[in-house]
Amino acid sequence: MDSIKKILVADDGKKFFIRSLTEDFHTQFGFVAKAALAKAKPGDVLKTNTGKELCVFEPSFMDVYSRIKRAPQIIPRKDIAAIIAETGIGKGSVVVDAGTGSGALALFLSNVAKKVVSYEIRDDFAKVAEENVKFIGLKNLTVKRKDIYGGIDEKNVDVVTLDLPEPWKAVEHAAKALKVGGFIVSYSPTTPQVSDFISAVAKNKSLQHLKTIEIIEREWEFNERVVRPLSQQIGHSGFLTFARKVKK
Amino acid sequence: MDSIKKILVADDGKKFFIRSLTEDFHTQFGFVAKAALAKAKPGDVLKTNTGKELCVFEPSFMDVYSRIKRAPQIIPRKDIAAIIAETGIGKGSVVVDAGTGSGALALFLSNVAKKVVSYEIRDDFAKVAEENVKFIGLKNLTVKRKDIYGGIDEKNVDVVTLDLPEPWKAVEHAAKALKVGGFIVSYSPTTPQVSDFISAVAKNKSLQHLKTIEIIEREWEFNERVVRPLSQQIGHSGFLTFARKVKK
Amino acid sequence: MDSIKKILVADDGKKFFIRSLTEDFHTQFGFVAKAALAKAKPGDVLKTNTGKELCVFEPSFMDVYSRIKRAPQIIPRKDIAAIIAETGIGKGSVVVDAGTGSGALALFLSNVAKKVVSYEIRDDFAKVAEENVKFIGLKNLTVKRKDIYGGIDEKNVDVVTLDLPEPWKAVEHAAKALKVGGFIVSYSPTTPQVSDFISAVAKNKSLQHLKTIEIIEREWEFNERVVRPLSQQIGHSGFLTFARKVKK
Amino acid sequence: MDSIKKILVADDGKKFFIRSLTEDFHTQFGFVAKAALAKAKPGDVLKTNTGKELCVFEPSFMDVYSRIKRAPQIIPRKDIAAIIAETGIGKGSVVVDAGTGSGALALFLSNVAKKVVSYEIRDDFAKVAEENVKFIGLKNLTVKRKDIYGGIDEKNVDVVTLDLPEPWKAVEHAAKALKVGGFIVSYSPTTPQVSDFISAVAKNKSLQHLKTIEIIEREWEFNERVVRPLSQQIGHSGFLTFARKVKK
Numbered sequence: 001m002d003s004i005k006k007i008l009v010a011d012d013g014k015k016f017f018i019r020s021l022t023e024d025f026h027t028q029f030g031f032v033a034k035a036a037l038a039k040a041k042p043g044d045v046l047k048t049n050t051g052k053e054l055c056v057f058e059p060s061f062m063d064v065y066s067r068i069k070r071a072p073q074i075i076p077r078k079d080i081a082a083i084i085a086e087t088g089i090g091k092g093s094v095v096v097d098a099g100t101g102s103g104a105l106a107l108f109l110s111n112v113a114k115k116v117v118s119y120e121i122r123d124d125f126a127k128v129a130e131e132n133v134k135f136i137g138l139k140n141l142t143v144k145r146k147d148i149y150g151g152i153d154e155k156n157v158d159v160v161t162l163d164l165p166e167p168w169k170a171v172e173h174a175a176k177a178l179k180v181g182g183f184i185v186s187y188s189p190t191t192p193q194v195s196d197f198i199s200a201v202a203k204n205k206s207l208q209h210l211k212t213i214e215i216i217e218r219e220w221e222f223n224e225r226v227v228r229p230l231s232q233q234i235g236h237s238g239f240l241t242f243a244r245k246v247k248k
Numbered sequence: 249m250d251s252i253k254k255i256l257v258a259d260d261g262k263k264f265f266i267r268s269l270t271e272d273f274h275t276q277f278g279f280v281a282k283a284a285l286a287k288a289k290p291g292d293v294l295k296t297n298t299g300k301e302l303c304v305f306e307p308s309f310m311d312v313y314s315r316i317k318r319a320p321q322i323i324p325r326k327d328i329a330a331i332i333a334e335t336g337i338g339k340g341s342v343v344v345d346a347g348t349g350s351g352a353l354a355l356f357l358s359n360v361a362k363k364v365v366s367y368e369i370r371d372d373f374a375k376v377a378e379e380n381v382k383f384i385g386l387k388n389l390t391v392k393r394k395d396i397y398g399g400i401d402e403k404n405v406d407v408v409t410l411d412l413p414e415p416w417k418a419v420e421h422a423a424k425a426l427k428v429g430g431f432i433v434s435y436s437p438t439t440p441q442v443s444d445f446i447s448a449v450a451k452n453k454s455l456q457h458l459k460t461i462e463i464i465e466r467e468w469e470f471n472e473r474v475v476r477p478l479s480q481q482i483g484h485s486g487f488l489t490f491a492r493k494v495k496k
Numbered sequence: 497m498d499s500i501k502k503i504l505v506a507d508d509g510k511k512f513f514i515r516s517l518t519e520d521f522h523t524q525f526g527f528v529a530k531a532a533l534a535k536a537k538p539g540d541v542l543k544t545n546t547g548k549e550l551c552v553f554e555p556s557f558m559d560v561y562s563r564i565k566r567a568p569q570i571i572p573r574k575d576i577a578a579i580i581a582e583t584g585i586g587k588g589s590v591v592v593d594a595g596t597g598s599g600a601l602a603l604f605l606s607n608v609a610k611k612v613v614s615y616e617i618r619d620d621f622a623k624v625a626e627e628n629v630k631f632i633g634l635k636n637l638t639v640k641r642k643d644i645y646g647g648i649d650e651k652n653v654d655v656v657t658l659d660l661p662e663p664w665k666a667v668e669h670a671a672k673a674l675k676v677g678g679f680i681v682s683y684s685p686t687t688p689q690v691s692d693f694i695s696a697v698a699k700n701k702s703l704q705h706l707k708t709i710e711i712i713e714r715e716w717e718f719n720e721r722v723v724r725p726l727s728q729q730i731g732h733s734g735f736l737t738f739a740r741k742v743k744k
Numbered sequence: 745m746d747s748i749k750k751i752l753v754a755d756d757g758k759k760f761f762i763r764s765l766t767e768d769f770h771t772q773f774g775f776v777a778k779a780a781l782a783k784a785k786p787g788d789v790l791k792t793n794t795g796k797e798l799c800v801f802e803p804s805f806m807d808v809y810s811r812i813k814r815a816p817q818i819i820p821r822k823d824i825a826a827i828i829a830e831t832g833i834g835k836g837s838v839v840v841d842a843g844t845g846s847g848a849l850a851l852f853l854s855n856v857a858k859k860v861v862s863y864e865i866r867d868d869f870a871k872v873a874e875e876n877v878k879f880i881g882l883k884n885l886t887v888k889r890k891d892i893y894g895g896i897d898e899k900n901v902d903v904v905t906l907d908l909p910e911p912w913k914a915v916e917h918a919a920k921a922l923k924v925g926g927f928i929v930s931y932s933p934t935t936p937q938v939s940d941f942i943s944a945v946a947k948n949k950s951l952q953h954l955k956t957i958e959i960i961e962r963e964w965e966f967n968e969r970v971v972r973p974l975s976q977q978i979g980h981s982g983f984l985t986f987a988r989k990v991k992k
Contacts, residue, residue: 007429013456019379028374044427044496055431055495060406062336078463081329088310090341090359111338112360157310180291181255183307191475191723191935198470200311207257215326216464218731222446227439227687229732236725238713246257247303248291280755439687439971476937477980483962486968503925506988509952539924551991553925556902574959577825584806586855588836607834654804659827676787677751677801687971692923694966702758711822712960713766716983718942723935735964742753743799744787 003135004064004143007042008032009055016054017067029054036161058170061111068132071102073180074161075187076237078217080108083161086211086242089113093158096177097171099150103129103141104162105187113158119148162186165195168200175204176247183246189238199222201243209244251486256280264302265315269293275300290390309359309466311385315465316380319350319373323411324485327464328443330358331409334459334490335431338359342407344425346396348419351377351389355413358389365389367396400425410434416448423452426493437486442483449491457492474492499631500560500585502536504528504550512550513563523548557607557632563682567621571659571683574713576604579657581705583679585609589654592673594644594666599625599637601659601683607639609654613637615644635734646733648673658682663689664696671700674741685734697739707741748808752776752798753831760798761811768883770794778947795974805880813877815869817847819907819931820981822961824852827905830986831927831956836934837902840921842892842914847873847885849907849931854885860886863892906930911937914943919948922989933982945987945992953988 002019008027008062009015016027021038024031028201030050039221040046042058043082057063083105089095093113100120106129120126120143129143146153149169152160159173161236184207186197194212201207215237219230250267257263259474263277269286272279286453288294290306305311331353337343341361346355348368354377358364368374368391376382377391397417400408407430408422415434422432432455434445442460449455463485467478502664504523505511506643512523517534520527520552525611534716536542538554546562553559579601593602596616602625606612616622616639619706648656654655655678656670663682670680690708697703709732711733715726746763752771753759760771765782768775774794784790785825786904801807827849837857841850844864850873854860864870864887873887888899893913896904903926904918911930918928926949930941938956945951961979963974 013494030326036347055428057494058427060336060429062334063429072275075334078330081333083333084360084466085325085329088308088313088359090309111336112332123433138282179306180303181308181311189724190721191470192721193477194468194470200395210470212468212470214468216466217330218462219465220442220460220462222439222442222458222460222489225686225688228442228685231731231733233729233731235727235729237727241470246261246305248294437972438969440969473934473936476933479979479981481977481979483975483977485975509990541991551924554923556832557834559925561832574826578822578961580856581821581825582829584804584809584855586805620982645880658939669779675802676799677807687966690964690966691971699940706966707829708822708964710962710964710967712962713826714958714960716956716958717937718935718938718956718985719909723939738965741803742757743789
């Protein structure tokens, strides 16, 4: 998967992703010549051979992120956002993540944090994630082929994020890896998983401030007098449970 | 308001914020001597004169953020998170924000973005925000005493965030300030404000991909067999409307 | 559409609706002889010619209601229920309803109330509704081919329910038809419709206690350890606005 | 607690409940003479001795229901409504309910159904419920001082409603009491209660069509341009689980 070099946008907002500057790019509106593609700067307007105007954009993080390869179930952005909101992950943060899956969570956090290390035991998933890292062009994300249930190598970590079938098996390791003041976060679709994770956290006296939330996003239609929530809404994704290391 | 130097945490998770290392710190459990405070490192355990153990934490962004001075209505973190989730604000992003208010949104975004400029016309609010900037110790946030309805000085901006009574008055200025591919976001509590903002956006042909959402956060109790959403929940805060600049 | 005489239920809960007792009834499991159908009593177990056992049920209101002919958009049961919950419609209540549509709301309320009169101007809808009334076998529901925007004939009504594109045009008529203490209820999908309805209500000094709600139903999966809200949920249907006549 | 004879309503919607027609009624606006109270008909306007006008209303079911004595936790009307919506309880229905508590659910259902029998083992609760039955003037509701975990006397019941700490203990009895086609409904605040109830239902082969929902009611403000969900909302009350008897 080549990285996205440029994006062309039609009048109606439709986007075309340019992965090569050495070939003509064909669309339903005709083609754009490679010479024009190579010279184009953000905001320029290119014309296809049939005269259709296409506007040039520099690919932003969200454009590229929206095109990564995805495992069947990825954590939605509303939930990634809630992790950032609760833990305050920022430019200085070091994050350990597991399991990587296609890397969606780790990639999003890498765009915000200083450094992210993501644990994955399945080689096929790790390969997809590494391809996504390369595609998106991030330098601060490492995919580590290792079982997080067996231990965490990193120390003094700000946040540990867990999207695992049995997150309780990683609680002791996370507690050791975290700095005092750091957060452990678990994302699980079902309530018994949350209960078992919380039992494991409660046994560890260094972890406190347990909190579990779910985030519901409602999309609305605003179109003249048609102002209403959409009839179709996304349903449940998962519960987010947070705890904090308060002492060694 | 002095910045927070260290945090002490009691067994039950209660936090004490230390703003001076040259005075003894008094708690309901007795006092901690200034000499001990000055030498304490994260993870150390200090004792009060009555023998109560308190654990030392380095203040994280969220600890300090939770103590800023607040205007009566600030945008909640669930909504700040949704702005990051939709726009992909990251370490490389330049953001223009208005109105500053107490600076809660601008401060949170500054912890993630490269640079934030926040417009405020009320001098009293600007002062509170500047105090908060100093308190939280961020270097990349500037509070600008200027009316955003009159124009935006910055160019090539990634995201413009508006938390204003009449956000439609800033649409043209935002569209000019944004880079192609950049996002305009408006946060409004009521649906007629959203409708009027959307009408203004629809008149500007460079802005596309309108989307309006609201975020509902449900907190849950997990305590042995007591597994249930809380009886008391936060209600509505505001609607978030996003659009994107797709051409010059 | 003949009325439902009996229901047969297979082991897995699948239901078969018997509309004729003078013909054999064919299923994928073979047929049940007409003689057996005619004699069957609720709770009996019939056998098809292939030996499959089918249990006999007396059709309940919900079985028949679930099979009425439906116009494209009917008010969902969660919203019908909220009307009953707020107004206390019961065995003694007289209700005026408009517009009838396929009659779903009027039919449901007729199963609870003493008498329902439902106004409809479209003859095609009125015919469908009348077929549904006959099919469901209710005696206390009348479909009236009349424009409710032109007036309401009934007096001393307990509740007026409006599911109309311009419910504000029926407010004055409803206020006259209601007894003191009676309720007017409007069901609208969009917020501007609610705003306009409320403006009309506010102009009528006999109507007070305005209240607008929306009902969100979340369905859950409980299957051993898989305890979670469904990933697919019904989105928005409409807003319900209630007011009460407090004086002549 | 005397029954409510008449209701007086002030201009602003404030209601006064008249329980005696043989005494003057005192308000903050002066008093209404007993002679006037005795003669007043619905819709009449009475004057206090200070000239304040009060409108006369006949008490409706909801007026009286809103004044019953309540145990600390009663099932909210939104959830009662969902029971009616799912089961189609109507004028012909026979319902068995347990535990009675203050009788709120049983009273509401009695206003809709033909007959309700409500089981309660605590004598203090049964007394409150019987007072409420008398106060509200319903003839078709019987409070039975008996443990439903020990059995149900009634046969051929349309719906059994359970609001009990251990509803699974009543499943076998409910299955026997129900007619084929009837519904069992359980209301529980927590997910482990729902799980245990569902396990008990799954063991009984006559019960099928399991479904669990929760109802979220959002109240809205509509006041000129202030159109928004309220900042304060009711949180969680309970989960409703339904199953249906499909064979003997």
